[in-house]
Amino acid sequence: MKNLFRHWDNLEKELSNKYIMLFLDYDGTLTPIVSTPEKAFISREVKELLIGLSKSPKCKLAIISGRALKDIKNIIGLKNIIYSGNHGLEIEGPKIKFEPLVSPKYRMILRHIKNNLQQKISYIRGAFVEDKGFSLSLHYRLVDKKQIPQIKTIFHETVISYLVCNKIKIKPGKMVLEIRPPIKWDKGRVVLWLLTRQIFAAQKGMVFPIYIGDDATDEDAFKALKNKGLTIFVGKPKESYAQYYLKNPKEVVGFLRRISEI
Numbered sequence: 696m697k698n699l700f701r702h703w704d705n706l707e708k709e710l711s712n713k714y715i716m717l718f719l720d721y722d723g724t725l726t727p728i729v730s731t732p733e734k735a736f737i738s739r740e741v742k743e744l745l746i747g748l749s750k751s752p753k754c755k756l757a758i759i760s761g762r763a764l765k766d767i768k769n770i771i772g773l774k775n776i777i778y779s780g781n782h783g784l785e786i787e788g789p790k791i792k793f794e795p796l797v798s799p800k801y802r803m804i805l806r807h808i809k810n811n812l813q814q815k816i817s818y819i820r821g822a823f824v825e826d827k828g829f830s831l832s833l834h835y836r837l838v839d840k841k842q843i844p845q846i847k848t849i850f851h852e853t854v855i856s857y858l859v860c861n862k863i864k865i866k867p868g869k870m871v872l873e874i875r876p877p878i879k880w881d882k883g884r885v886v887l888w889l890l891t892r893q894i895f896a897a898q899k900g901m902v903f904p905i906y907i908g909d910d911a912t913d914e915d916a917f918k919a920l921k922n923k924g925l926t927i928f929v930g931k932p933k934e935s936y937a938q939y940y941l942k943n944p945k946e947v948v949g950f951l952r953r954i955s956e957i
């Protein structure tokens with residue numbers, strides 16, 4: 696994994712004559728990770744940069760978040776860009792409306808798991824379940840370290856019977872465990888879906904994708920875009936499908952500024 700700024704001169708040349716499709720994760724990418732999801736505000740600086748990029752004729756902007764679509768749209772607050780929520784399960788944008796096919800049975804199971812989890816974790820301080828419609832998240836960032844194994848045990852005991860018969864899928868993230876529908880759809884697939892759509896819509900043939908993200912679920916997108924565009928991991932360099940890294944959301948802001956000035 697290479698430091699992006701160290702290779703900027705070459706990259707700038709490469710990007711200068713391209714139509715860019717910019718895919719951005721939100722939490723941990725455009726804003727630092729915070730203790731509870733509702734505390735993540737978008738800074739004025741980031742918002743202004745995004746407004747600029749959304750108006751640029753050389754760039755198309757898509758926010759790809761793990762949050763519910765409604766939630767991420769509210770936070771970013773920009774019209775005329777593409778949003779994907781729930782790690783790709785929901786997509787919305789100019790002339791785009793997409794929702795996954797999930798069965799009423801899945802929704803029933805999700806409700807059942809939610810009630811069970813809420814009941815079982817009620818005595819563990821700091822743990823809470825977020826209902827995102829198509830998915831559930833069990834957050835434990837605020838839980839005492841000693842109780843984390845207990846949280847994980849409760850989670851696995853609650854979901855195991857559905858998991859073994861493929862009624863649900865689970866996906867771990869940063870201090871969060873997620874329950875998702877048992878379909879092959881993730882941030883990687885949504886990025887390829889949007890990219891293909893864009894190539895047809897733009898009729899340019901050449902759309903250069905850039906993806907920036909910080910978490911395990913972003914790896915699907917890094918993998919999908921391998922050898923197709925620019926993939927950037929946010930955080931300390933580690934084993935990843937991404938080609939480059941930026942250290943933190945502050946460096947992401949610096950990168951977006953450079954992109955908007957090309």
Ligand SMILES: [Mg+2]
Pocket residue numbers: 720721722723724908909910
């Ligand atoms: Mg993230």
